[in-house]
Amino acid sequence: MDTGTAYGKKPGTYRKELAEVSAGTPMGELLRRYWHPIGMISSLDSTPRKVKILGEELIAFRDGSGKPGLVHPRCAHRGTTLYYGKVEERGIRCCYHGWLWDVQGHCLEQPCEADGGARSRGNVRQPWYPLEERYGLVFAYLGPPEKKPVLPRYDCLEELALGEFIEADDSSIGGGGPPLVPCNWLQHWENVVDPFHVPILHGSFSGAQFVAQMGAMPKVRFDVTPRGVKVESLRPAEGGKVHRRVTEVVMPTLRVVPNPRVAKYGKVESIGWVLPIDDTNFRIYVAGRVTEKGELGRFRSKMAGKFWWELSEEEHRQYPGDYEAQTGQGPITWHSDEHLSGSDGGVARLRRFLEQQLKIVADGGDPACVAFSEKDAYVRLEAGQRLEDAADRAA
Amino acid sequence: MDTGTAYGKKPGTYRKELAEVSAGTPMGELLRRYWHPIGMISSLDSTPRKVKILGEELIAFRDGSGKPGLVHPRCAHRGTTLYYGKVEERGIRCCYHGWLWDVQGHCLEQPCEADGGARSRGNVRQPWYPLEERYGLVFAYLGPPEKKPVLPRYDCLEELALGEFIEADDSSIGGGGPPLVPCNWLQHWENVVDPFHVPILHGSFSGAQFVAQMGAMPKVRFDVTPRGVKVESLRPAEGGKVHRRVTEVVMPTLRVVPNPRVAKYGKVESIGWVLPIDDTNFRIYVAGRVTEKGELGRFRSKMAGKFWWELSEEEHRQYPGDYEAQTGQGPITWHSDEHLSGSDGGVARLRRFLEQQLKIVADGGDPACVAFSEKDAYVRLEAGQRLEDAADRAA
């Protein structure tokens, strides 16, 4: 008799507490304790722009005095979208009855009311979120006001060599596909601590997508850090040396991944923030140290000399990459159907780390990497890659 | 600490009893006590036509003897759509087994049954609705048969001057956009009793969409009438005169709005019936007094010299109009999130008026504007505009 058939297989399920990011969900509340990028500094101007982050639809703009604003899309008066609003010196004005809101949601004018609303406008507030600008990106805080942390600084983006400067990108470099990736963000984040897929997916499957060296099956060590999870991969290199590569995921959504093309050794060059747009879509914002404009964009991987969006369906099947592997797990992967193995040690550790962070928040505490002073908010990263003598390593 | 942020904001909700129009809902049953336009007289012919009204999908046609018909789309025999039926002299025949239905749903033939169904066809009826034709439009009654009112006549469409005649239109003139508007019909109807949006949305925002005079902030008086709600707007006019403009909403869905281009003074020229297609879509049928063919179509507003469908997305943002403001409230606006002010007096009165009508129907009574005799069904309207001496007004 046949064994192991799919007959009677239970429908798959996913772990809601890990996958869902909306307000009020466990992971949604954990992620709301941090600043998240919502766009490039250069993308905010006087044209109202729709953004969606952690399942919330919002309108971003920059007022005439240069202040960035992020507000609820429905005007607090009668609900018309501020997408059709007009940005002025002091804020954004709704098209329907002209109520004018500043970047903190204060109502400055109600032109159809007596005295322009002098007496009534103090009673209403447009829901808003605070923003800060750094590293070429605009960061928003969507969490409880009394828990607002300091926007962190990262050593790899602060300590620049002569001639280096910071460049930003909003096109999901590192995602392996187009700017918008239609699956749960955690499928991507887990991939960062999964070094074993590299020689398979990016090696034997598709031909070497990165440098040949990366095609070797590495020796790997996984560690939980105070910031997240760290992966150390050792591979043989030329001259009897060892290529030591450290990758990190750092709370809340940072992918800290040395350039897989191994362009240079040393401290990691860039940070990617994985932005959960909602439960089933994400994008990646990147900031990195460069020495010439456009350098960051050249990190974007190609298959057979083409960008992802230039490939035919047949070529996607011939050269699958991170996009295919991760969206191929479905909009939200079914945790119930997984069979984690030894090589999934990073994934297992990351999930346990996240479970701990969820518990800390549920218990009223402050999760990892939340800091309330500039000093505590300075983050030193271990990610990077270097060549070592085999002897050093043994020591 | 930040105040007024969107963190912790409750999800918005809408008032189901006002917004939902399907059979069995409070508003659905109120609206089903009236005749509603379903198309132009000229649009009904021997080609079966899909129509949707108050959430019900139906098939309209005109049989070979000229009688208009409106029937349930699924043949009462085996459920095949009558969209593929053939219209004959006496009714519509299903394509599958040839059952022939007259405009009142009687089964006239069952060709696959013995004797053409002579004995069996009396046991089955195709669900249908009564129709009447007037003012160039076809009206349907979807309510309880024992409560079927007389189709009303309106003075502004009955009392014609020499050379005037009635013209009809089905392209949603007055909606500010395309024929089909994808939001709840009440968002449009409330707009009719909201004169304050005119100088903002149609004035300072988009440049004067109507005559310059309409750009002034009016003095407004709101009144509940036996038919609905009335708005009187006073604006200064040339020669020290006063421009008095009266707009009405009349049960069940009538928008009685003088031409905002102020083409002529006197009684309102036209009536618009807002047809709720379902909870989140509506269209507008109009009938009006004209002196030349095509005059009605010239009421349609333009932005920057272009029709709505000729504008780019950028131009829609530069020149938002009624379509943008109303669909911008969402498919159904969130009443829970509104902050009505003094200038929303018309909206507030209209909702209270509707609440009263819902209660009348729930209590078994007849709501406003339902009449069971031709005499009682003759409606005199107050809407119109005229120039007055300021002195008249003060008196």
Added chain:
Amino acid sequence: MDTGTAYGKKPGTYRKELAEVSAGTPMGELLRRYWHPIGMISSLDSTPRKVKILGEELIAFRDGSGKPGLVHPRCAHRGTTLYYGKVEERGIRCCYHGWLWDVQGHCLEQPCEADGGARSRGNVRQPWYPLEERYGLVFAYLGPPEKKPVLPRYDCLEELALGEFIEADDSSIGGGGPPLVPCNWLQHWENVVDPFHVPILHGSFSGAQFVAQMGAMPKVRFDVTPRGVKVESLRPAEGGKVHRRVTEVVMPTLRVVPNPRVAKYGKVESIGWVLPIDDTNFRIYVAGRVTEKGELGRFRSKMAGKFWWELSEEEHRQYPGDYEAQTGQGPITWHSDEHLSGSDGGVARLRRFLEQQLKIVADGGDPACVAFSEKDAYVRLEAGQRLEDAADRAA
């Protein structure tokens, strides 16, 4: 007062136990007791192919040794779709971490694990289904392993005359439309035992779609058989003869219909398997005796000389066919709203037959046409057409 209007009509409902085909539903479990075609033998190769049957999404392929495989689409390791897998000599390899699965779901390699998974790979199985190949088609069994029947043989496809051979087709010949038909499969199957629609839908409505003879209203006899339901239609033919036509539906989904173009007399030429893709989509696989290649494709009906997909919307309305009549009943017809008549005797008998089969399965028995030996799995069909003397018939 109006009678019979649609006011107050209850929403339609369908019989879930007849219409739904997913695992665990009554009809789903009945259908899972049989082999179903999933594709042409010629369509399975080293490119993984998405198939959907009985509501289940699966991946079909043929390994390098020629063995056909049908597996769950999500790799049992981390859930990545095997659509992006690579087919090798011994099975299919997932793109993400390279786990290799054979056609029975055994894990042959786990390249990222120690020793290639020598110790761990025995603990995991990729859910799979057994396949068999016959008549140019690949058949799958999705049911309980302990109930797997023998794949049946049918006399009309086994007993070939000199020069005849079997040809297969996957383009839904007999469906009257495109390969994928968007409605419940039973709407099509019921149509097979409904001979009365032929002179209406395929005769007076659209002009004779088949031979003129088929346009006559037949004398009909319906019978339940051990295999399903049989329809005998008698029509007058040339020379005072009688055209006797027998059509059958046979468990599980077989349409056994003599060519309506009456190309030849004798035993039915072909069998169609109606494949329920899910509750609201089906397609048809056909295998038939032919004497030249491509003969089967010429069975496909045309309207006004055109294939279905060549017709405009206006032409579909002018020449409706089986596709229009069946999809016109909706995704799943509303059984609550039907009025079955005498001419629907085949439909009524078929439903009763299916109810009995559902009961047999619910009671733990084996439904009709399930056989566990080659001998019992040889099916003799009655379908076909012949010319008879009227005298023969009277006898």
